[in-house]
Structures are given as structure tokens and as C-alpha cells.
Amino acid sequence: MSAIGVLYALLFYTAFLVLIIGVGKKIYQYATVPAPLKIAVTPAPKTKAGVVLRLTKEVVFFASLFRSNKWTWIFGWLFHFCLLLVLLRHLRYFTDPVWFWVDLIQPFGKYAAFGMVAGLAGLWVRRLLVDRVRYITSLSDHLMLALLMGIAITGLGMKYVLHTDIILLKEFAQGLLYFDSSAWKVLPADPFLLLHLTLVIVLMFIFPISKLLHVPGLFFSPTRNQVDNPREKRHISPWATELEAEKNKMQAS
Amino acid sequence: MADFDIPEIKEYTPVPDIKEGVMAHSKPYVAKPDFQEPLGYPGELVENWEQKALDKLDDLRGKYRSLQVFLDSCVKCGACTDKCHYFLGTADPKNMPVARQDLLRKVYRRYFTFAGKYFPKLVGAVDLTKDVLDEWYSYYHQCSQCRRCSVFCPYGIDTAEISMAAREIMDSIGLGQKYCNEILVKVGKIGNNLGLPGPALVDTMEGLEEEVEEDIGVKVAYPVDQEGADILLITPSADFFAEPHVDGLIGYGKVFHEAGLTWTVSSKASEAANFGMFIGSYENMQSLAMRIREAAIELKVKRIVFGECGHAWRVAYSFLNTLAGPFDFLDPNYPVPQHILEITKDLIDKGKLKFDKSENDHMTLTFHDSCNVARATRIGDEPGSQFTTPREVIKAVCNNYHDMEDGTIHDETFCCGGGGGLLTDDLMEIRVKGALPRATALKNVTKNHGVTHLAAICAICKSQFTKTLPYYGFTMDQVVSVHQLVSNAIILTGQETE
Numbered sequence: 001m002s003a004i005g006v007l008y009a010l011l012f013y014t015a016f017l018v019l020i021i022g023v024g025k026k027i028y029q030y031a032t033v034p035a036p037l038k039i040a041v042t043p044a045p046k047t048k049a050g051v052v053l054r055l056t057k058e059v060v061f062f063a064s065l066f067r068s069n070k071w072t073w074i075f076g077w078l079f080h081f082c083l084l085l086v087l088l089r090h091l092r093y094f095t096d097p098v099w100f101w102v103d104l105i106q107p108f109g110k111y112a113a114f115g116m117v118a119g120l121a122g123l124w125v126r127r128l129l130v131d132r133v134r135y136i137t138s139l140s141d142h143l144m145l146a147l148l149m150g151i152a153i154t155g156l157g158m159k160y161v162l163h164t165d166i167i168l169l170k171e172f173a174q175g176l177l178y179f180d181s182s183a184w185k186v187l188p189a190d191p192f193l194l195l196h197l198t199l200v201i202v203l204m205f206i207f208p209i210s211k212l213l214h215v216p217g218l219f220f221s222p223t224r225n226q227v228d229n230p231r232e233k234r235h236i237s238p239w240a241t242e243l244e245a246e247k248n249k250m251q252a253s
Numbered sequence: 254m255a256d257f258d259i260p261e262i263k264e265y266t267p268v269p270d271i272k273e274g275v276m277a278h279s280k281p282y283v284a285k286p287d288f289q290e291p292l293g294y295p296g297e298l299v300e301n302w303e304q305k306a307l308d309k310l311d312d313l314r315g316k317y318r319s320l321q322v323f324l325d326s327c328v329k330c331g332a333c334t335d336k337c338h339y340f341l342g343t344a345d346p347k348n349m350p351v352a353r354q355d356l357l358r359k360v361y362r363r364y365f366t367f368a369g370k371y372f373p374k375l376v377g378a379v380d381l382t383k384d385v386l387d388e389w390y391s392y393y394h395q396c397s398q399c400r401r402c403s404v405f406c407p408y409g410i411d412t413a414e415i416s417m418a419a420r421e422i423m424d425s426i427g428l429g430q431k432y433c434n435e436i437l438v439k440v441g442k443i444g445n446n447l448g449l450p451g452p453a454l455v456d457t458m459e460g461l462e463e464e465v466e467e468d469i470g471v472k473v474a475y476p477v478d479q480e481g482a483d484i485l486l487i488t489p490s491a492d493f494f495a496e497p498h499v500d501g502l503i504g505y506g507k508v509f510h511e512a513g514l515t516w517t518v519s520s521k522a523s524e525a526a527n528f529g530m531f532i533g534s535y536e537n538m539q540s541l542a543m544r545i546r547e548a549a550i551e552l553k554v555k556r557i558v559f560g561e562c563g564h565a566w567r568v569a570y571s572f573l574n575t576l577a578g579p580f581d582f583l584d585p586n587y588p589v590p591q592h593i594l595e596i597t598k599d600l601i602d603k604g605k606l607k608f609d610k611s612e613n614d615h616m617t618l619t620f621h622d623s624c625n626v627a628r629a630t631r632i633g634d635e636p637g638s639q640f641t642t643p644r645e646v647i648k649a650v651c652n653n654y655h656d657m658e659d660g661t662i663h664d665e666t667f668c669c670g671g672g673g674g675l676l677t678d679d680l681m682e683i684r685v686k687g688a689l690p691r692a693t694a695l696k697n698v699t700k701n702h703g704v705t706h707l708a709a710i711c712a713i714c715k716s717q718f719t720k721t722l723p724y725y726g727f728t729m730d731q732v733v734s735v736h737q738l739v740s741n742a743i744i745l746t747g748q749e750t751e
């Protein structure tokens with residue numbers, strides 16, 4: 001089954017490059033396009049530390065979502081928190097020896113996949129049943145949920161139905177990490193695993209061109225990340241400075 | 254009374270089932286060339302408007318991080334869908350904030366993203382056609398840029414930013430809105446939105462002096478263009494004559510008088526409003542802001558103070574320093590600019606003002622947090638002072654006060670329905686329907702707590718309420734200015750009291 005292993009290895013590298021370069025470019029864009037005006041939604045913090053706290057609350061607790069809709073919050077937060085646990089759990093394939101804290105979360109991590117499925121299912125049901133949410137949903141929104149659901153179900157499939165050879169998989173993963181092409185060949189060609197990995201690769205490919213940009217977006221949102229100090233400190237963007245200089249020149253001549 | 258159905262007030266504002274297209278007919282009058290060209294826009298829809306619009310969109314997303322990030326980040330979670338007063342009042346799904354954004358986003362996706370270029374159907378991307386442009390014109394003029402949606406969005410996506418960009422795009426291809434652009438041209442020419450020229454302004458202010466003296470026997474000055482005054486007062490032009498606005502202006506004068514502060518308005522910058530913000534135009538917003546700077550320099554004042562106006566205070570508090578700063582020629586001991594309520598509150602705290610609160614005993618008050626003040630500014634030093642300062646001032650001058658219910662005040666306040674450049678008769682239907690959530694909350698506090706009057710600190714809110722609340726069974730005179738309450742209760746030194 002060596003050819004498949006090599007194919008997946010190459011796909012993984014490509015997907016990884018697309019992910020890193022794609023998201024990197026987006027982050028660069030978000031960081032370099034200026035925010036010419038102070039538009040923090042108030043009450044807003046007066047200090048940088050306050051902004052860090054505000055963003056932390058958004059990232060960790062989905063604070064604004066909590067205020068707006070409890071159902072979406074419950075399902076959304078459950079999904080994301082379990083996704084985080086699942087991803088951390090996956091570190092055991094890529095670390096050798098496995099980092100101790102990765103071992104530490106295993107007892108909870110084991111059930112995370114169910115939480116992820118439940119969260120995704122709840123979000124999906126909302127999308128289908130609530131007329132307002134159905135109205136704003138396009139095909140891609142369903143496909144995104146299907147993709148994540150597919151990853152979770154194939155993962156669960158491996159865990160509870162058709163086990164794969166974890167030892168070999170780990171060897172493959174290490175081979176990816178250390179560019180050891182001889183290890184690429186050992187990828188077990190089990191149906192659930194191959195499907196799981198295919199979907200994961202698709203996820204990596206679409207990350208930079210889809211709504212998954214909410215991840216970097218959140219940190220660059222001017223309504224959330226600006227300090228409330230417009231009277232104390234003059235805030236001016238490079239293009240506005242240029243505009244001013246031009247005007248002054250015109251007036252002078 | 255009207256050629257549309259007036260929504261019925263229920264015990265609370267229910268989230269309606271969506272009714273597609275019910276507000277598609279709502280469109281403001283288009284600006285004539287006379288009101289386009291002076292602002293730097295083409296007189297009428299240009300020939301290759303599709304390409305021009307796309308170029309402008311591309312330009313704007315390179316200038317405004319908000320626009321770029323917001324266009325990319327929405328996950329269609331739906332959290333904002335029931336937060337807009339125009340959706341709650343009309344049930345038109347395109348008035349859900351995310352759907353309003355999508356009108357622009359679907360075009361952005363089609364032309365500027367990989368997914369939209371190659372898989373338009375999948376992500377709901379569409380070509381820019383005349384139909385799309387018509388929808389833009391209709392629904393981007395059903396957004397009061399109140400930012401309530403942004404409070405509730407997990408990424409803070411602010412539909413106001415999208416509306417502003419869309420209006421700037423439409424202006425740049427020759428499709429402007431009459432109301433906003435006509436006013437902008439008027440301010441540029443005459444100095445204020447109402448087109449009130451300098452001599453008329455002097456007359457009006459002299460009239461106020463006489464009125465106050467007759468009323469309380471104290472000569473309170475209402476100066477125009479007085480060089481060397483401590484304070485330049487910038488106030489919405491409605492304050493110069495319309496009820497209840499003018500009673501607020503009388504109040505500012507009394508406060509300044511009692512505090513021993515000299516002040517003046519300027520005939521050159523006789524307008525706090527800055528509709529440049531509504532049309533998303535940095536340049537127009539800046540040229541109006543510059544008048545204030547110039548007036549402050551010419552009149553050699555030490556401080557700039559703004560009167561009661563919501564969006565004006567946003568432009569003043571958040572943008573003035575950016576647009577027309579630095580203000581290093583003013584007294585550095587005071588923030589630039591200040592809100593009139595900051596002055597009054599400070600004087601009250603220091604015990605410098607005397608009140609007879611019973612003068613307001615015929616009223617029980619509630620306070621409407623204006624969106625721009627609530628969600629884009631402070632009135633005081635601490636975050637949240639924009640809520641506490643006005644309430645504390647009201648309570649210092651009135652015995653009877655009760656807040657409207659949670660979820661409709663502070664940063665969750667409902668827009669009056671007339672902000673963002675919609676305060677025009679050709680948009681009456683959307684204005685009345687958009688006032689429903691506020692009217693409902695007001696009705697409740699009236700019924701349950703005997704509230705008789707609604708105090709506001711925004712010229713647009715006051716005008717909108719006096720016009721639309723009657724549709725819901727209230728009367729015009731139930732709307733009051735905060736400084737009108739101050740004016741009623743304040744006892745000036747030497748004042749004749751019975």
C-alpha cells in the first residue's frame with residue numbers, strides 16, 4: 001500500500017502549505033489594511049490590557065454570542081471546546097514521547113468527539129429549522145458542517161468500529177514531521193482512516209478561502225480590538241495623513 | 254393616518270417569521286446632480302457603473318480594515334438576525350443584519366474571492382447587476398447604522414460599516430441619496446443643516462435671551478461669534494428653534510451662565526451634525542469637521558463643547574481628533590471635545606448648581622440611550638459613563654425617574670428608527686416600523702411605572718420620536734431634552750422665585 005501512503009504524504013504537505021500561506025496572506029492583509037477611524041463598540045476598554053481581556057473573553061467564552069443567543073452559544077461553544085480537546089488529543093500522533101499534558105487530558109478527551117458531534121448536530125438543526133438562519137444559509141454552510149461531521153464520524157468509526165493500526169499511523173505521522181519518506185509508506189489503508197484523512201486535507205485546503213477566516217478575523221476586528229482613547233490620543237492612518245498633506249499643499253498653492 | 258400598516262404594540266417585541274420582499278419598495282429619493290457634484294460625486298449613474306462600483310469596493314477594502322475583515326469573517330451563525338429594529342418592525346429578512354451585509358458580501362465574493370470566482374452557486378456569490386444595485390439602494394437605506402447588531406455578533410461585525418461603504422460606493426457611481434447629500438451641500442454653503450444664515454442665527458439667539466429674561470428675570474447671554482469666549486458650543490441646528498430641542502439650548506445657556514463660563518456659537522460652524530459619516534465619506538466628514546477647527550481658531554476659544562446630538566457626538570468624540578486634530582491650541586486641562594453633559598454633571602458634583610426639582614414633578618421620566626452615544630462614545634471618564642452621566646443628571650433635577658426594561662437600554666438600546674440619514678419623509682414607513690421596539694418598551698414603562706415623558710440627548714432621536722411616536726398612541730410633547738429638564742429646575746443666582 002506504499003503508493004497511497006506517498007500520495008497522502010504529498011497531499012498533506014500541499015495542504016499544509018496552502019493553509020499556512022493562505023492564512024498567512026490573510027493575516028498580513030488584515031494587519032496592513034489600516035483602520036482609519038476609532039470604531040470600538042463601547043463600553044470599550046481604555047487600555048491595551050483591557051483589550052486583551054475583552055478578546056480573551058470572546059475567544060474563550062464567546063462572550064458576545066452568549067449575550068445574543070443561548071442555544072447557538074451552547075451548541076457552538078460545545079462544538080469548539082470539544083474540537084479543541086480532540087485536536088490536543090491528536091498530538092499523541094505527532095509527539096514522541098507524548099507530552100505529559102496530552103496524556104493528562106485523555107480521560108476527558110475521549111468523550112470530546114461526542115460533544116463535537118452533538119454541537120455540530122445542534123448547529124445544523126438550527127440552520128434547518130429556524131427560518132431566519134435558514135434564509136442566510138448557503139450550500140457552503142451545510143457542506144462545512146457536513147465536512148466537520150464527516151471528520152468526527154470517521155474518527156469515531158476508527159475508535160469504536162473498525163480500528164486502525166495506531167502504531168503504524170504514528171510512524172507515518174512522525175515520517176511527515178521529520179521528512180522521512182521511508183515512513184510515508186506505512187500508512188494503514190483502512191477505509192475510515194483514509195476517509196478521515198481525506199476530509200482533514202479538504203479542511204486544510206478550504207480554511208483560507210472560507211468562513212473559517214473567522215479565526216484570524218476575530219483578532220483583527222476593530223470594533224473589538226481598539227482601545228477607547230480617541231480624545232487622548234490622535235489616531236490617524238497613513239492614507240489619511242497623505243490626504244491631509246495633499247489638501248494642505250493645494251491650499252498653499 | 255398612513256398608507257401602510259402600523260405595527261401593533263404587544264407586551265414585548267416578538268421576533269417575527271420572515272416575510273420576503275415586504276420592504277423592497279422602500280427607497281429614498283435619489284440626489285439630483287446639484288447635490289452630488291459639490292460633494293465630489295458624479296451627477297447621475299455613470300455609464301460603466303458596474304466596473305466603477307467594483308473598483309470602489311476594491312479601493313475601500315484596501316482602506317478600511319473593518320470592511321475587509323467583516324466581509325470575510327461572518328460564519329452565518331444567525332446571532333444577529335433578531336437584533337435589528339427594522340427587521341423586528343418589518344419582518345423583511347433583508348433587514349436582518351447578516352442578510353443586509355450579504356447584499357454586498359455576495360458581490361465581494363463573486364469578484365474578489367477564490368470560492369466566489371469559481372464556485373459562485375456554492376457560496377451564494379452573484380454578479381453585480383441592476384437588480385443587485387436596486388437592492389443595495391433600498392436596503393442600505395433601511396439601516397440606521399445604529400450598531401446594535403455589532404454588540405451581539407461574536408466577531409463584532411458592524412453592519413453600519415458595511416452600509417457606509419455601500420453608500421460611498423453608490424455615491425461614487427452617481428447614485429446618492431437626496432436627503433443626506435442635500436444637507437451636506439447646505440452645511441458646506443451656509444454652515445448648518447437647516448440652511449439658517451448667520452443674521453437669522455443672531456436673531457434667534459437674541460430672541461432666546463429676551464425669552465429667558467422675561468421668564469426668570471435674569472439676563473442670560475446666548476452669544477454668536479463672540480471672540481475670546483471660553484467655550485465654543487457646537488450644537489445641532491435643530492436646537493436653534495425646534496421643540497423640544499430649543500429648550501435644551503436654553504438649558505445649556507443657563508448652566509454656562511451659572512458656572513461663570515463665557516461661551517459662543519459660531520455662525521460658520523453652526524451645526525454639530527455631520528452627515529459625512531452616514532454616507533461613509535471620510536473626505537466629506539473631514540471637511541465638515543475642519544469648520545469646527547477653523548471656528549475655534551478664529552474665535553480664540555479655549556474649549557470645544559458639543560450639545561445634545563447622538564451621531565454628532567460620535568463624530569466628535571471618536572473622530573474629531575483624527576479628522577481635524579491635533580487641538581494643541583486649546584486648553585490642555587480639558588478633553589477635546591467635551592459633551593455638555595460632562596460640564597453639567599461636573600458642576601452638579603461640585604455642588605455649583607442649585608435646583609428646585611419640584612419644577613419637574615409633573616413628569617415621570619425615562620431615558621432613551623441614543624445608539625451612537627451608547628455604542629460609540631463615553632460621556633465621562635469611565636467606560637459606561639455614557640449611560641450613567643445622563644441618568645445622574647436627570648435624577649439630580651427630577652424626582653421621578655424609571656428606566657425602560659433591560660435589553661432595551663444601555664448598549665442594547667433600540668434605535669429611535671430615524672438615525673443614519675433616514676430622517677426624511679420619503680422613508681416614513683421604515684421609520685415608523687423601525688420605532689416599534691422602542692415604542693413597545695416605552696409603552697411598558699408607561700403602563701407599569703407611570704412614566705409620562707421620554708428624555709433624549711439626540712436631535713435626530715427627538716425629531717424622529719415627536720414624529721413617529723404619535724403613530725403608537727403617544728403625543729409629541731412627551732419627548733423632552735435632558736437640558737430642558739435642567740433648565741426647568743435650575744435656580745440661577747438672582748432669579749425671581751415665587
Ligand code: HEM
Nearest residue numbers: 058059062065075076077080123144145214215328330407
Ligand atoms: C480561535 C478559535 C475560534 C474561535 C474563537 C471561534 C469562534 C466561533 C464562533 C463564536 C462561532 C459562532 C457560533 C457557532 O456557530 O458556533 C463559530 C462558528 C464556527 N466555527 Fe469557529 N472559532 C474558532 C476556531 C474554529 C476552528 C479551528 C474551526 C474549524 C476547523 C471552526 C469552525 C467553525 C464553524 C464551521 C462554524 C460555523 C458553525 C455553524 O455553521 O453554525 N472554528 N466559531
Ligand code: HEM
Nearest residue numbers: 086089090093109113116151152155156158159164169200
Ligand atoms: C493529521 C491529521 C489527523 C490524523 C492523522 C488523524 C487520525 C485519527 C485517528 C487515527 C483517529 C482514531 C483514534 C482512535 O482510534 O482512538 C482519529 C479520531 C478522531 N479524529 Fe482525527 N486525525 C487527524 C486530524 C483530525 C482533525 C483535523 C480533526 C477535527 C477537525 C479530527 C477529528 C477526529 C475525531 C473527532 C476523532 C474521534 C475521537 C477521538 O479519537 O478523539 N482529526 N483521528
Ligand code: SF4
Nearest residue numbers: 337396397399400402
Ligand atoms: S446597524 Fe442597526 S440598523 Fe443597521 S443592520 Fe445593524 S441593527 Fe440594523
Ligand code: SF4
Nearest residue numbers: 327328330331333406
Ligand atoms: S452575528 Fe456576526 S457572524 Fe453571526 S451571522 Fe451575524 S454577522 Fe454573521
